[in-house]
Amino acid sequence: MSTSAELRAAMVAAFTRDDLVTDPSWDRAAKTVPRELFVGSYFLPVEGSNPTEYRPFREGEPGWLESVYANQTLITQLDGRTRPEDVPDGTVTGAPSSSSTLPSLVLRMWHQLDTEAGHRVLEIGTGTGYSTALGAHRLGDTNITSIEYDPVVGGAAAAAIKAAGYAPRLIIGDGLLGDPNGDDYDRLIATCAVRYVPPPWLHQVKPGGKILVTLSGWSYAFGLALLTVTAPGEATGRFLPGFTSFMIARPHDRPPRQSLSLLPGNERPSRIDPEVISTWTGGWVAQLAAPSAERMGAGRQQILSDVATGSQARTMPNPDGGWTVLQRGPLRLWDQVEAAVEAWQAAGKPHQDGFGITVSEERQRVWLGTADGPGWDLPI
Known part of the structure; x- marks a missing residue:
């Protein structure tokens, strides 16, 4: 049976071969931070069930550690309230509301954020805390602030981050409002999707700083955008290649549907x-x-x-x-x-990297091709 360290090394080696990890500093972070501390148990979908049923998969079960180091997203909460430890036996149905994102995407996004030593980063959505710990390892505890909306999820993340040996600044609150202290940051990374870029982010990231965020909507289509803040309240950027999706931030999710x-x-x-x-x-x-x-x-x-x-x-x-x-x-x-x-x-049906976005205090516009091409306003 492979050890945790061996499984981490094998996972990162695979990412390196696929060019998902190209920075030695992130290589070291991924080889050091033990993901199992952040997902002691999670939900597995029951094959063939409709509606989808989930069963808890817990530490100590055969294959649990190997599954933790597979490149997959692990569901850690359903319906904004049910965690694996709340289901002692059997199965449960529900909509996934929190998870540990697949490690390759976490590391790819940290690369895309283009952080450097000394950068201060605001993370929106602590989740399990695994991404937060990677950031703290790479940039130092004092340079990472992470905000989690759900106090139960945030409490579990705080315990796991501490157990892993890190101590970034952690906040329970609405990340769409940004840092409640109004601090300035060089970078902002969101591990949830939003319908539009929240205005506080555009004032807390310094001009020249970058925001990496997944934009979505009530039809649950997704596009990952990298924006550069050009002035307080203003930014411009492009959508990135690939296929990235996240759960929508709860204040931006659609209202419950009636019949x-x-x-x-x-x-x-x-x-x-x-x-x-x-x-x-x-x-x-x-x-x-x-x-x-x-x-x-x-x-x-x-x-x-x-x-x-x-x-x-x-x-x-x-x-x-x-x-x-x-x-x-x-x-x-x-x-x-x-x-x-x-x-x-x-325009030739380009992927989302053929689109860009311009944000001001008055409007947020996604455009096709160039800024003066066809465009659509986001619902701010």
Whole structure:
């Protein structure tokens, strides 16, 4: 049986081969910080269950340590309240609400943040504390401040970070409000997704500093952006290659959905194949166009339901070829999505690294290609 140190070394060696770890300082951090301290137990999905059931997987079970050092996200909380230790036997259902992100993504994001010795970093979302400990090892305890919204999650993280031998500044509070002391930082990294860049972040990161954040929405499409703060309250940046997703910060998540009634509306042919919004970037473009809508359905049978107004759009294949869309409510959701997707298709259907973002006090605009290209305002 391999030891924890051997498993860490093997994990990091694999990341190095895949060019996910290129900085020797982060290599040393990942080889030093024991991930098992942060995930003493977690939830495993039960294969074939619907709705998905989860069972606790605990320290001491066969394969537990090897699983900790597999490159996978480990679910540590359901529904904002249920932790593995709350389920002594059997299984439980629920929506994942906290996790230990797969290590390759954690390390890739620390690399993308482009930190240097002496940089002060504000981390939004302590989670299990594993990423926080990596940052403290690389940059020093005094240069890391981490904010966790959930006091139970934050308490467990604090204990694990201390057990690992680190002592960064830890805060329980709403990370979307930034550091309650209003301190200045060189970098900000968010391990949760947000619908827009919270204004306090743009005032607490120094001009020239960087913000790395995943932007999402109520259709749960995701794009990772790296912004440079250009002045207090202002920033610009680009979206990055790859596929990054995080749970949405709880204050930015959509309201609980009531039962959905599919009602009559106005029908017309759709100019685009609805299946395109089931793709990673196509769904992202659709979300930009209809930011307060929830997307359901699959393939060519899509449903968009606007949380704010109750507007709906539903698509279906036409027996004679093509597709039909039915719309109702004050917003013509499919008109908005259709125009955005057509602009993206006309640009060659680039991945999200073909998009950028400009942020000011008045608006936050995601644009395609260049800042004067097609664009969509985020719902600030």
